[in-house]
Amino acid sequence: MTKINKVPNHIAIIMDGNGRWATRRGLPRNYGHKEGINAVERTIKLCIKYGIKYCTFFAFSTENWKRSKEEIDGIFDLIRNYISKDENIFERYKIKLSSIGMLEPFPRDLQNALTDMKEKTKNYNGLEVIFALNYGGRDDIVRAVNSLIQKGYNNITEHDILTALDTGNLPEPDFVIRTSGEMRISNFLLYQMAYSELYFPKVLWPDFNERHFVKALKTYQKRNRRFGGIT
Ligand code: IPE
Ligand code: IPE
Ligand code: MG
Numbered sequence: 001m002t003k004i005n006k007v008p009n010h011i012a013i014i015m016d017g018n019g020r021w022a023t024r025r026g027l028p029r030n031y032g033h034k035e036g037i038n039a040v041e042r043t044i045k046l047c048i049k050y051g052i053k054y055c056t057f058f059a060f061s062t063e064n065w066k067r068s069k070e071e072i073d074g075i076f077d078l079i080r081n082y083i084s085k086d087e088n089i090f091e092r093y094k095i096k097l098s099s100i101g102m103l104e105p106f107p108r109d110l111q112n113a114l115t116d117m118k119e120k121t122k123n124y125n126g127l128e129v130i131f132a133l134n135y136g137g138r139d140d141i142v143r144a145v146n147s148l149i150q151k152g153y154n155n156i157t158e159h160d161i162l163t164a165l166d167t168g169n170l171p172e173p174d175f176v177i178r179t180s181g182e183m184r185i186s187n188f189l190l191y192q193m194a195y196s197e198l199y200f201p202k203v204l205w206p207d208f209n210e211r212h213f214v215k216a217l218k219t220y221q222k223r224n225r226r227f228g229g230i231t
Contacts, residue, residue: 016204059132
């Protein structure tokens, strides 16, 4: 068995395949999202177990508003219930919760639940879990540039943009995992992913478990990150 000795500092996950997981079982799509939340909980525990410092979960994209109201409301309910339940993983394991993306269009109760849990966990310094909600990589860049313009910048550097993005105080993702076998980025962390290692396992997100996680980490540790140099 390969020892895991070089883990990514920041893993970013495009959790894809919930709908297919449900449809294959003859169930409504929201059952897949419900099972998807269990996979989030499992993965958070695995991040603690394997010493990952940051994990970003792509939970709702700026394009996901195209889905039915029923599906969207179902996703919002699941997220709200997950982050606000009494026995929640964040307080229990001292995990800092944060988010990226524009929260304004979300229902008030979901926004309040997020604000509340972020506030309760803001001083924890072990694992940080970041939910990408109403997040789009292009939207992030546009908002970052506009915020710099508003501050009076007229000569913008790469570093200025990096720090003005929603991920401004986070390290860039080392490893991006997209489940379900689709090989695309779907407007996730476009600017931040410039040198991320990408990995596309076929497993549908609700089925993602420790075996898949360990396989992903082993794949990562075999990658030779050159950043344009020669090693
Ligand atoms: C990912 O699963 C979850 C979200 C986008 C919220 P999907 O719902 O996209 O599942 P598939 O791709 O239809 O199987
Ligand atoms: C990406 O998955 C968004 C999230 C996982 C939240 P999608 O299922 O929305 O992406 P496409 O439509 O297949 O590109
Ligand atoms: Mg999908």
